[in-house]
Amino acid sequence: MNGTAEQEAIVRGVMDEWKSAVDAHEPQQAASVFTEDAIFQGLRPFSVGRQGITDYYDSQPIGLRADFEVLETRRLAQDVLLGYLGVDFLFTDRPTIHVTLGVVLRRVGDQWYIAHYQVSKLA
DSSP states (O other): OHHHHHHHHHHHHHHHHHHHHHHOOOOOHTTTTTEEEEEEEESOOOESSSSHHHHHHHOTTTTTTTEEEEEEEEETTEEEEEEEEEEEESSSSSSSEEEEEEEEEEETTTTTEEEEEEEEEEO
16 A cells, blocks of 8 residues: 555544444444543533543434545654544434544554544534
């Protein structure tokens, strides 16, 4: 793989795990793809660490699904990647929310985790 394809594959792999947990409404599983000290900014006030992330996803409605597209990736350091994504959050009872999502992934041992998660809802 060249650098861009490899970077996208890493981002996609982590985000596929995140999506699977969000779609299944498994808050602890969703939080497990984040570092222990992750900074998390959804559409509500931010939190730091997995417990805040678990609480955030636990508060989401049953049936919520997330569809994403990787738009850009950048290698920031040997064990750090930036991903920029378009995400649609689909609900069973209300309109889809379209957002952009910036993630910073950090490799810990052989595993990649989300260290920073920042959602932006553009008008």
